[in-house]
Amino acid sequence: MTPLISITGLTKTLKGQGEPRTILAGADLTLHSGESIAILGRSGSGKSTLLSLIGLFDRADGGQYLLNGNDITRIPERKAAALRSEEFGFVFQRFFLLKHLSAVQNVSMALVNGQGWLPRRKRKAKAMEALERVGIGHLAKHKPPRLSGGEQQRVAIARALVRDPKILLADEPTGALDTETGNLVVEALRSATDRGCGLILVTHDHDHAAKMGKVMQLTNGVFENSNQRVVV
Numbered sequence: 001m002t003p004l005i006s007i008t009g010l011t012k013t014l015k016g017q018g019e020p021r022t023i024l025a026g027a028d029l030t031l032h033s034g035e036s037i038a039i040l041g042r043s044g045s046g047k048s049t050l051l052s053l054i055g056l057f058d059r060a061d062g063g064q065y066l067l068n069g070n071d072i073t074r075i076p077e078r079k080a081a082a083l084r085s086e087e088f089g090f091v092f093q094r095f096f097l098l099k100h101l102s103a104v105q106n107v108s109m110a111l112v113n114g115q116g117w118l119p120r121r122k123r124k125a126k127a128m129e130a131l132e133r134v135g136i137g138h139l140a141k142h143k144p145p146r147l148s149g150g151e152q153q154r155v156a157i158a159r160a161l162v163r164d165p166k167i168l169l170a171d172e173p174t175g176a177l178d179t180e181t182g183n184l185v186v187e188a189l190r191s192a193t194d195r196g197c198g199l200i201l202v203t204h205d206h207d208h209a210a211k212m213g214k215v216m217q218l219t220n221g222v223f224e225n226s227n228q229r230v231v232v
């Protein structure tokens with residue numbers, strides 16, 4: 001089966017004010033439908049940089065990036081923006097919820113500017129379903145200030161899932177949460193793979209990483225152990 005993502009020899013050098021710095025020096029990664037990958041690496045090792053290349057917020061300098069078998073290594077921004085909204089869901093350490101809207105309204109907002117118009121009632125039904133998928137359907141009417149950090153992050157996950165992305169990218173989604181709450185969030189993310197979504201989780205937490213199907217360690221701009229499979 002064609003992988004969702006196939007990345008080979010990806011390189012990225014950042015040119016700031018000082019000397020150019022090579023962040024990625026030939027990273028390889030393959031993600032299939034229904035697969036989950038954790039990316040570990042010390043602070044500054046380039047995990048977020050790699051995720052921003054995968055999520056098409058930025059482009060690599062070299063190497064190859066195939067999405068569903070199509071070469072998108074040098075895709076122009078207009079096409080990248082369309083792919084970002086069609087193919088990807090994003091979850092970050094910060095939740096970015098709108099405080100004055102309820103949980104279900106925050107999730108339905110993601111359907112307002114999508115491909116294909118949906119009437120309000122259908123948007124709400126889809127948003128409710130997404131909240132139920134992450135175990136917080138009963139909190140649909142609550143506004144973010146009344147929700148715990150873990151609950152807010154699960155609203156953010158529901159918002160990412162409501163558009164049925166093929167790939168979910170999560171950048172330290174448990175960074176602001178305690179371990180137990182983080183476990184619920186990681187389980188909510190992992191459960192997305194049951195429906196065929198591919199998941200890439202950037203984390204510092206080895207226990208959370210071990211819940212993914214595969215763990216990859218980013219060191220000096222390359223993956224150390226890209227063939228290592230973790231049995232959970």
Ligand SMILES: Nc1ncnc2c1ncn2[C@@H]1O[C@H](COP(=O)(O)OP(=O)(O)OP(=O)(O)O)[C@@H](O)[C@H]1O
Nearest residue numbers: 014015016023041042043044045046047048049050
């Ligand atoms: N726009 C930029 N210009 C110059 N350097 C940058 C820029 N963005 C990131 N960097 C540097 O690139 C390196 C990789 O950053 P990145 O955020 O990808 O690391 P990370 O592994 O995600 O780190 P953390 O675990 O702390 O989030 C860091 O040394 C960072 O300082």
